[in-house]
Amino acid sequence: MSDEVQAGFVRVRLDLSYDGTEFSGWAKQAGGRRTVQGEIEDALRTVTRSGGVTYELTVAGRTDAGVHARGQVAHVDLPEPVWREHHEKLLKRLAGRLPKDVRVWALREAPSGFNARFSAVWRRYAYRVTDNPGGVDPLLRNHVLWHDWPLDVDAMNEAAQGLLGEHDFAAYCKRREGATTIRTLQQLSLDKGADGIITATVRADAFCHNMVRSLIGALLFVGDGHRGADWPAKVLAAGVRDSAVHVVRPHGLTLEEVGYPADELLAARNKEARNKRTLPGTGCC
Structure with missing residues (x-):
């Protein structure tokens, strides 16, 4: 095209x-x-x-x-x-x-x-959440989610490792007619700052509808002890929506950056990104 x-x-x-x-x-x-x-x-x-x-x-x-x-x-x-x-x-x-x-x-x-x-080769989002027992700083209330259970960030990072790479993320996406749910998740990591805010950095070549908020919902379930660190990867492998995966509220999510290739590669990337994706060895999506 x-x-x-x-x-x-x-x-x-x-x-x-x-x-x-x-x-x-x-x-x-x-x-x-x-x-x-x-x-x-x-x-x-x-x-x-x-x-x-x-x-x-x-x-x-x-x-x-x-x-x-x-x-x-x-x-x-x-x-x-x-x-x-x-x-x-x-x-x-x-x-x-x-x-x-x-x-x-x-x-x-x-x-x-x-x-x-x-032409974009990646998008990077941040999702911000706090488990502070007192809640969210009123000045940040429109940008940080309050989770009222203590969160184990190490367990969440362990769980995140099982989601990296190219997969069909149908279990974490709201399906749209004719659209593929195959994506390459390049980074998913969490860090807790001195202010008590946990920032999840999520980077992929592209995202399907509700993908970031669903991934965070699954990791929160691990972080507060309701599921083991291997559970999000099992949900991914099953390939179907799991009622336990909650789409977290939107206000904690920010699109931080969009990456593009060198100018001479823009046209080629533009063409490549329009092709419907398949996973290796499947022949279909």
């Missing part, structure tokens, strides 16, 4: 962040619900004085309602005259027009072959 930019347009990369607390997710929705995509597209339409024309964004990771982002990436194709006229002042104008819970930090012409979604 070709992803060449239409003649007369410029592809622009946006680096952005947002507090997802008051958003119904990234993607525009019917019914007037507030979304990150909707807010940025509305602001772009206003500051470029494009009238009724909406320049649609493509994003690296479509976050759910309540999920935050610190290192989100998107792209938009703008007519060359619009880009030439506005690009020097576009960032500051967006800052003046956007609501305070979403910021665009950088705008630049994207290299050839760049697609914010399909």
Whole structure:
């Protein structure tokens, strides 16, 4: 599938962040619900004085309602005259027009072959939770989950090792028609800071729906002693949803960073990522 930019347009990369607390997710929705995509597209339409024309964004990771982002990436194709006229002042104008819970930090012409979604080689999320008996610091309440059982971080890290690598994560994903659940989990590790907050770092080439929050739900069950360290891997191998795996609340989750290959490899990665994946030796997904 070709992803060449239409003649007369410029592809622009946006680096952005947002507090997802008051958003119904990234993607525009019917019914007037507030979304990150909707807010940025509305602001772009206003500051470029494009009238009724909406320049649609493509994003690296479509976050759910309540999920935050610190290192989100998107792209938009703008007519060359619009880009030439506005690009020097576009960032500051967006800052003046956007609501305070979403910021665009950088705008630049994207290299050839760049697609914010399909060119990415990994996404890194952080999930933050505390087992502090007193609960969560009120200043962090929208970004940290409170777990009211003591957590064994060493046991959780042991369990995480059994989930790394390329697998069919159907047991940890909400299935979508026609979409594969095969992913490569590159990193899953947890660290408890001096402030008592446990940060889970989760990195993969891509994630299927609810995957991160389901993985964390399984690890919490290990951490508080309800299951052994081998249980999450057994659930993965079974390949079906387990009612004991809870999808934890979204507010503890933040998209931290998106990784891309060198410019000369963007087009090839773009094409590769569109292929439906299979596991070695299966012939199907």
